[in-house]
Amino acid sequence: MASPDLPRPLRGDARRNRELLLDAARALFAERGVDVAMAEIARRAGVSNGTLYNRFPTRQDLIEAVFLDRLEKNVELAEQARVADDPWQGFVDYVTGICELQAADRGYNEAVTRGMTSPAAQQLQATATAALGDIFDRAQRAGTLRADTTIDDLAFVVWGISRTVDMTGDHTPRLWRRHLALLLDGFRAAAAHPLPEPPLAAGQAHQAMATD
Amino acid sequence: MASPDLPRPLRGDARRNRELLLDAARALFAERGVDVAMAEIARRAGVSNGTLYNRFPTRQDLIEAVFLDRLEKNVELAEQARVADDPWQGFVDYVTGICELQAADRGYNEAVTRGMTSPAAQQLQATATAALGDIFDRAQRAGTLRADTTIDDLAFVVWGISRTVDMTGDHTPRLWRRHLALLLDGFRAAAAHPLPEPPLAAGQAHQAMATD
DNA sequence: GGATAACATGACGATGTCGTCAAGTTCATA
DNA sequence: TATGAACTTGACGACATCGTCATGTTATCC
Numbered sequence: 001m002a003s004p005d006l007p008r009p010l011r012g013d014a015r016r017n018r019e020l021l022l023d024a025a026r027a028l029f030a031e032r033g034v035d036v037a038m039a040e041i042a043r044r045a046g047v048s049n050g051t052l053y054n055r056f057p058t059r060q061d062l063i064e065a066v067f068l069d070r071l072e073k074n075v076e077l078a079e080q081a082r083v084a085d086d087p088w089q090g091f092v093d094y095v096t097g098i099c100e101l102q103a104a105d106r107g108y109n110e111a112v113t114r115g116m117t118s119p120a121a122q123q124l125q126a127t128a129t130a131a132l133g134d135i136f137d138r139a140q141r142a143g144t145l146r147a148d149t150t151i152d153d154l155a156f157v158v159w160g161i162s163r164t165v166d167m168t169g170d171h172t173p174r175l176w177r178r179h180l181a182l183l184l185d186g187f188r189a190a191a192a193h194p195l196p197e198p199p200l201a202a203g204q205a206h207q208a209m210a211t212d
Numbered sequence: 213m214a215s216p217d218l219p220r221p222l223r224g225d226a227r228r229n230r231e232l233l234l235d236a237a238r239a240l241f242a243e244r245g246v247d248v249a250m251a252e253i254a255r256r257a258g259v260s261n262g263t264l265y266n267r268f269p270t271r272q273d274l275i276e277a278v279f280l281d282r283l284e285k286n287v288e289l290a291e292q293a294r295v296a297d298d299p300w301q302g303f304v305d306y307v308t309g310i311c312e313l314q315a316a317d318r319g320y321n322e323a324v325t326r327g328m329t330s331p332a333a334q335q336l337q338a339t340a341t342a343a344l345g346d347i348f349d350r351a352q353r354a355g356t357l358r359a360d361t362t363i364d365d366l367a368f369v370v371w372g373i374s375r376t377v378d379m380t381g382d383h384t385p386r387l388w389r390r391h392l393a394l395l396l397d398g399f400r401a402a403a404a405h406p407l408p409e410p411p412l413a414a415g416q417a418h419q420a421m422a423t424d
Numbered sequence: 425g426g427a428t429a430a431c432a433t434g435a436c437g438a439t440g441t442c443g444t445c446a447a448g449t450t451c452a453t454a
Numbered sequence: 455t456a457t458g459a460a461c462t463t464g465a466c467g468a469c470a471t472c473g474t475c476a477t478g479t480t481a482t483c484c
Contacts, residue, residue, distance in 0.1 A: 011430055011481060037471060048433045053473065113379075149394075156391040159379060160372030167325075167371055168412070178409040179368040182361070185405055186398030193397055197390040200380070223451060223460055249441060260463045265443065 018055050020045040025066050029107030034063050034114070064118045067111045070101055071124040078131035088144035091135055092184060095154065099161045099180055103169065109162035146192040152200040157183055230267050232257040237278050241319030246275050246326070276330045279323045282313055283336040290343035300356035303347055304396060307366065311373045311392055315381065321374035358404040362411040369395055 010018065024045035028036045038059065042052040056062040077097040084090030102109045116125070132151050139145035160183065164176045185191055222230065236257035240248045250271065254264040268274040289309040296302030314321045328337065344363050351357035372395065376388045397403055 013481070014431060017432085038473085039471075049472090050434070050474085051432055054431070057473090153390070153394065155379075156372065156376060156394060159375040160368065160391075160395075163371040163375040164368060167367070172412065174409050175412065178365070178407050178411065179372075181405070181407045181409075182365065182368060182398040183372075183395065184398070185403040186394040186396070188403060188405075191397040191400060191403035193393070193400075195390050195393045197386050197393075199390065200384065200387065225451070226461060229462085250443085251441075261442090262444085262464070263462055266461070269443090 014055070017045070017047050017051055020047060021052055021055055021062070022066055025062050029063070029066055029111070030105040032106065034059070034107045034110045060114070060117070063107075063111050063114065064116050064121055067108060067116065068118075068120060068124075070105070070108055070111075071116065071121055071128070073101060074098060075124050075128045075131070078128045078135065082131045082134045082138075087135075087138035087142040091139040091145055094132070094135055095157055095184070096177075096180065098158065099176060102158070102162050103165050103173070103176055106166070106169070109158065109165075112158075143189055146187060146189040148192060148195055149187060150199040153187075155200060226267070229257070229259050229263055232259060233264055233267055233274070234278060237274050241275070241278055241323075242317040244318065246271070246319045246322045272326070272329070275319075275323050275326065276328050276333055279320060279328065280330075280332060280336075282317070282320055282323075283328065283333055283340070285313065286310060287336050287340045287343070290340045290347065294343050294346045294350075299347075299350035299354040303351040303357055306344070306347055307369055307396070308389075308392065310370065311388060314370070314374050315377050315385070315388055318378070318381070321370070321377075324370075355401055358399060358401040360404060360407055361399060364412040365399075367412060 009015075021041065025041050028041055028044060038052055039049050041062075042049040045052070052062075056065065074097075077094050081090040081094035081097075084093060116122070129151070132154070136145065136149075136151050140147050140149075157180070161176050161180055164179045168175045221227075233253065237253050240253055240256060250264055251261045253274075254261040257264070264274075268277065286309075289306050293302040293306035293309075296305060328334070341363070344366070348357065348361075348363050352359050352361075369392070373388050373392055376391045380387045
């Protein structure tokens with residue numbers, strides 16, 4: 001049957017409209033979050049809402065298409081941090097990097113929270129998780145990162161910083177760095193006091209915070 | 213002329229319906245947040261939506277009526293912590309207490325975030341803020357709480373924990389205590405590394421996090 | 425340059441929420 | 455117990471968003 005399951009390529013106008021929609025969605029997601037009205041995205045892109053639904057049948061499809069490159073950026077950050085000269089500095093740089101992604105785009109954290117289910121996204125997340133494991137191991141073996149933490153504890157950082165960005169981003173756009181500095185001091189081995197609860201199990205963390 | 217500006221007392225049935233509405237709203241706010249549909253609150257209370265709007269013309273009125281007693285609880289926690297034997301323990305107890313309030317009631321943090329504008333609420337917030345100032349001073353003078361933090365930095369704790377509760381409360385209801393422990397370790401003087409940004413100005417913090 | 429599949433359009437019905445109001449009912453007072 | 459004010463009711467119009475679909479248009483291929 002000569003059927004390679006490749007989807008046939010889009011027609012020229014359809015491809016152009018797809019790009020216009022992605023641009024519009026990217027901008028609106030960044031400033032107002034991923035729950036903006038679909039009709040508004042279409043209007044901003046200069047196409048009808050019918051076209052929007054033709055290209056992206058569900059909001060989730062649109063979200064995943066928009067944020068795939070942010071996931072790639074995330075992986076890139078992790079790869080750099082994994083080979084940093086100073087293990088602790090690598091850890092700090094990575095964490096700071098993903099927080100910067102969030103500070104720059106209100107929709108990013110919402111998208112990751114919702115979960116990215118496309119195969120491409122899953123793959124990137126797996127890669128980032130693996131690299132993050134190395135980053136953690138190195139920093140813990142160096143004795144700077146406290147030994148009783150897990151990569152799943154980074155969910156606290158991501159969640160907390162995104163909330164601070166939501167609350168203060170408009171008015172004091174750099175304040176989240178203060179929040180992060182306080183949090184990071186709590187991750188130092190020198191600061192360690194016993195933790196009262198076990199960390200999130202790996203599966204739960206993945207479900208809840210995806211990869212970043 | 214002979215006009216004490218006291219509002220006349222409600223009629224018996226109206227008073228009863230008011231209580232039914234408050235009970236219904238309290239329960240729904242706690243489990244689903246303060247944005248539940250007004251009609252659903254009325255239905256749960258067993259009255260018509262018209263009655264709901266008669267008693268509480270705006271959602272904000274209802275929210276403030278529901279959460280006033282939580283603010284009182286907050287003040288109570290602060291008064292206790294202010295006279296604790298160990299200043300650091302007092303600080304920890306207070307912070308843990310307000311986090312417990314949030315963990316028990318999804319609506320509480322939303323309500324405070326939105327701001328409580330009634331005179332009674334404002335007064336309670338002012339009292340709590342004053343007590344919190346003392347708690348901070350004592351713990352800093354004792355040398356356990358790092359000196360470069362401000363009461364406004366507690367906003368980070370409140371915001372972060374509420375987010376963690378939102379994300380994990382259903383599945384791992386005690387996990388937020390781990391998050392809090394990590395945060396508190398970052399507030400210890402022994403852990404202090406320089407902070408990159410100045411704290412929120414007092415006015416902004418009040419606006420943003422109210423009193424807790 | 426014509427035929428056809430791919431695509432775009434925007435009006436539409438469905439759904440959910442809000443706050444109001446005219447009409448009916450109940451409480452409180454004398 | 456009768457009267458008027460206080461209160462309750464639930465239907466209603468306004469609004470916003472969603473996803474669909476019949477119709478009209480455009481690109482692509484022979």
